[in-house]
Amino acid sequence: MAIKYSGDKMTVIPLLKDKSIVVGVTGGIAAYKAAALTSRLVQAGARVDVIMTEAAARFVAPLTFQALTHRPVVTEMFALLAETDIGHVSLGKRADLMVIAPATANTLAKLAHGFADNMLTTTSLACRGPILLAPAMETGMWQNSATRANMALLRDRGFYFIGPEKGRLASSDTGTGRMAEPNDIFEACRWSLARKGPLAGKHVLVTAGCTWEPFDPVRFIGNRSSGKMGFALAAAGRDQGAEVTRIHGPTARTAGDGVRCQAIQTARQMHDAVLDIISTTDVLLMAAAVGDYRPASFAGQKIKKGQDSRSVELAPNPDILKAVAKQNKPGSQLQVVVGFAAETEDLLENARKKLDQKKLDLIVANDVSAPDSGFKVDTNRVNILDPQSEPVTLPLLSKDEVAANIIQRVIVKLEEKAGDQPGKD
Numbered sequence: 001m002a003i004k005y006s007g008d009k010m011t012v013i014p015l016l017k018d019k020s021i022v023v024g025v026t027g028g029i030a031a032y033k034a035a036a037l038t039s040r041l042v043q044a045g046a047r048v049d050v051i052m053t054e055a056a057a058r059f060v061a062p063l064t065f066q067a068l069t070h071r072p073v074v075t076e077m078f079a080l081l082a083e084t085d086i087g088h089v090s091l092g093k094r095a096d097l098m099v100i101a102p103a104t105a106n107t108l109a110k111l112a113h114g115f116a117d118n119m120l121t122t123t124s125l126a127c128r129g130p131i132l133l134a135p136a137m138e139t140g141m142w143q144n145s146a147t148r149a150n151m152a153l154l155r156d157r158g159f160y161f162i163g164p165e166k167g168r169l170a171s172s173d174t175g176t177g178r179m180a181e182p183n184d185i186f187e188a189c190r191w192s193l194a195r196k197g198p199l200a201g202k203h204v205l206v207t208a209g210c211t212w213e214p215f216d217p218v219r220f221i222g223n224r225s226s227g228k229m230g231f232a233l234a235a236a237g238r239d240q241g242a243e244v245t246r247i248h249g250p251t252a253r254t255a256g257d258g259v260r261c262q263a264i265q266t267a268r269q270m271h272d273a274v275l276d277i278i279s280t281t282d283v284l285l286m287a288a289a290v291g292d293y294r295p296a297s298f299a300g301q302k303i304k305k306g307q308d309s310r311s312v313e314l315a316p317n318p319d320i321l322k323a324v325a326k327q328n329k330p331g332s333q334l335q336v337v338v339g340f341a342a343e344t345e346d347l348l349e350n351a352r353k354k355l356d357q358k359k360l361d362l363i364v365a366n367d368v369s370a371p372d373s374g375f376k377v378d379t380n381r382v383n384i385l386d387p388q389s390e391p392v393t394l395p396l397l398s399k400d401e402v403a404a405n406i407i408q409r410v411i412v413k414l415e416e417k418a419g420d421q422p423g424k425d
Helices: 031-043 062-069 087-094 105-112 119-126 139-143 145-156 182-193 228-239 267-280 320-327 347-357 399-419
Strands: 020-025 047-052 097-103 131-135 165-168 174-178 203-208 243-248 259-263 283-286 293-295 314-316 336-343 362-367 383-386 389-393
Touching: 020 031, 020 087, 020 119, 031 047, 031 062, 031 097, 031 182, 047 062, 047 119, 087 119, 097 105, 097 119, 097 182, 105 119, 105 131, 105 145, 131 182, 139 145, 139 174, 182 228, 203 228, 203 267, 228 243, 228 259, 228 283, 228 399, 243 267, 267 320, 283 320, 283 399, 320 336, 336 347, 336 399, 347 362, 347 383, 362 399, 383 399
Parallel strands: 020 047, 020 097, 097 131, 203 243, 203 283, 243 259, 283 336, 336 362
Antiparallel strands: 165 174, 293 314, 362 383, 383 389
């Protein structure tokens, strides 16, 4: 069972495709960042309508958002979207998500007390989907007891929040009140939409990236894995409602909203981190390119250039999947284990051996010698092997799309296992 996509394979996000999202922009200097957020949402496949307050239009022209969305920007309280539609009712009824970025102290106060004095606040009252707020204001305003009380009211009513962050503010002061960055708000939008997905209530553990095995304080043995595939899997699991933990090796990538993360460096650290939480895990996705070997000894000081040539004796690292299998006794919470095989030859043969030897539910295999698939690139071409069926070969896709296909197969596996339980028809 595969997810079918259309559009730009580098940007379309399955969760967001064809979703109706209302972006509310209020009057703060951070309004310019809302344009970048809007662009990301449109590229991801969402249908975006923008509502701007009168103050917001003083910072950014409505034409900017119209050019990004190819849709009219709503600024008037009684704007009609169609001959028979009242604007705020229509937008609120069809919105899968409403995000207000920036959300000023004034708007937070209005939302907390049910004001409906402009198109944005009126639409929020009519909105049936989740509402995500990205506050932005001066530190003193953010820390004011009135703002804190309004925030508490909104949280109690089920509003979601992201930020604000600490940084340089419009006043040139530094403090908490800076709006979250557009990419982080984008990830929070995905998290907000996914709360009731098919993996709700499940804990998904993802390993990502490479491991570094040091042989002196400066040098290490590693590999070229960037962690992109593992990060995409964590996001795809979150997009289906799962509670996700990502254990990742050294990477330049940043964490997305709604994913717990733990950074490690060595294979032994990853081994210990996985075993620490495997008892509370429903699904394990072992996407990390874990080093098979480490230097047998560690030099306490940097090995100087010019010394006699030397060899590095290697010792095997622990097999994480084998250790997981020993802990995964009958009745364990862990239901689905997915392995990954990065190969340079005999792809399917080597993957099938690993699938059988480690008793995996699925294995994802790819040829990392291909220039457009594997390490450090944004695309992948994989084969998904199941012990009970023939391999499925996916075409070249973005790693987000590959991850969505893998997670969809995990969902099917969970359903199959649930159906095999005693008492099930």
